[in-house]
Amino acid sequence: MFTSMFQTTIQRSSSAEGVGLHTGVFGHIRLTPAPADTGIVFRRVDLDNLPIEAQGHNVARVSYATSLMKQGVLLSTTEHLLAAIYSCGIDNVFIDIDSIEIPILDGSAEPFMQMLEQSGIRKLRRKRRYLKVLQPLEVVEGDRRIGIYPADEFHVRCYVDFPHPLVGQQEVEMVVNPETFRHLLARARTFCFERDIEPLRSMGLIRGGSLENAIVLTNDGVMNGPLRFPDEFGRHKALDLIGDLALAGLPLLARVEAHKAGHALHTQLVSRLLADPTLWTIATDETSQPGMEAHVPRLATVPAAD
Secondary structure, eight states, X not given: OOOOSEEEXXXXXXXXXXXXXXXXXXXXXXXXXXXXXXXEEEEEGGGTTEEEESSGGGBOOOSSSOOEEETTEEEBOOHHHHHHHHHTTOOOEEEEESSSBOBOTTSXXXXXXXXXXXHOEEEEEEEOEEEEEOSOEEEEETTEEEEEEEOSSEEEEEEEEESSTTTEEEEEEEEOSHHHIIIIITTOOOEEEGGGHHHHHXXXXXXXXXXXXXXXXXXSSBTTOOOSSTTHHHHHHHHHXXXXXXXXXXXXXEEXXXXXXXXXXXXXXXXXXXXXXXXXXXXXXXXXXXXXXXXXXXXXXXXXXX
């Protein structure tokens, strides 16, 4: 985990604009510095700057994307931007947005990482607080499961299994910090199956989807290759997982293992964790020193299933 004794924000504002994946609505986002103990807060500038905190208690429906809601105001597809902010160790930032959905841009977190690089990071004169997990917690639904366990750093393991010759079984395991996220996950794009496009559109989803912002898988190949990584699908699911875990509201000191999970299980885990304060404690660098040993990120790709 990126560890610092002090909280951080960004040095200067940066912005982007684009269409939302599911709504098709065009929107603008702007990252701006925030004072200590603010957290990650979205502000709907089209609705009198209504603040929507990126925290578990604001999670709304989570079908195909993670949405937040406060006072009846919805904000969709937050996970890619949150993954970038969280992995970079930015504790406090305002995200100003003038529409209902975060722009999808190229379908990955890379454009958001570029925004954060433009913004820079600034230390604040306030101790950083971590959410340190003390007891295991698991959520299971059929053959899908996710668990969070005590650890001295933020470590994720994400396993996916899709019956497709280009996907099959893929697993990503890594300690999360700015370097590992940037090099291993940030460029991995969202994906869908060609056969699901019309059913999703009939549900009012992916109205802004295109070959420029998502990988589209045919029955036996990919419509808009080449892939950025052979295991881009597993990497993107790990990216989604980190974005959803950001809703814990503080940097995690924990190991999270997800097996064929998705947004619904991710956010259930966060909600159940926060609801039981016997499972965690708030720690600072002084009360909980993360391990100092070197860690090499591991990306293991299992051959695709027949």
